[in-house]
Amino acid sequence: MAMLAEAEVSAFSVFLLGLSLGLTACAVTCLPFIGTLAFGKAEGAASGLRDAAFFLGGRLLSYTLLGALAGALGAWFVRELASGIGNLLIGLSSLFSAIWLSWPGHRRCNSVRQLHGLSPALLGIGLTLIPCAPLATLLAAAAQGGSTGQGAWFGLLFGTGTLLTPMLVLIPAAAGIGHILHQENAWLINWLRHGAALVMGLLGMQRIDLFIAGSGLPLLLAGGLLVLLGWQRRQGLTRLRSSPIRIKIEPR
Secondary structure (H helix, E strand, O other), X not given: OHHHHXXXXXXXXXXXXXXXXXXXXHHHHHHHHHXXXXXXXXXXXXXXXXXXXXXXXXXXXXXXXXXXXXXXXXHHHHHHHHHHHHHHHHHHHHHHHHHHHHOOOOOOOHHHHOOOOHHHHHHHHHOOOOOOHHHHHHHHHHHHHOOHHHHHHHHHHHHHHHOOOOHHHHHHHHHHHHHHHHHHOOOHHHHHHHHHHHHHHHHHHHHHHHHXXXXXXXXXXXXXXXXXXXXXXXXXXXXXXXXXXXXXXXXX
């Protein structure tokens, strides 16, 4: 019974660690990314709530996997994660979101809209990969246990605690503000989308530079070039569709 009580206290402590992160540092660190994305989409509070669900779902999945990996690989995995590789993944997911926001035909193209949940989910996963104090404590406990199953369980409990966060309100609020601005001034939508994409791109560039100095700007420029090529292709297709088809009949 004593061993069971100790296990229950440990599990509850892990949940409280996640709760402390979700209510404090998590919102401060994550909101510039996911809040900017929701604001730039400008699709209303309901869309913002969906983005919050995808974002937090990505975080929950990532914390569970991180706990499992720490339990399986031990202190080596914790040291590798602390090397800063998370900054690279955060930067790449932010650049992906920037490209997605700026991509032509965003609202009309089904193949693009089908990815609407991928950007917030990738941001949620990426932003878990920088070991803050609560996460470092979780990973150390999982590594010390030496069990993949126990590590995954601790990660799931920790991630569940982080779900109780002000971002459940702040993300829909950002999306709602963007939607109101768009409704009142329809011409603003392009400025909202491309402005938010620029912010996301700059945030991504900064994170990538933290991992490999000087590599963020080339990747940002490559993403911008990709978007320009997409717009050029769309304009070419539009001209092709709008041009009349003329059939010349030669007299016999």
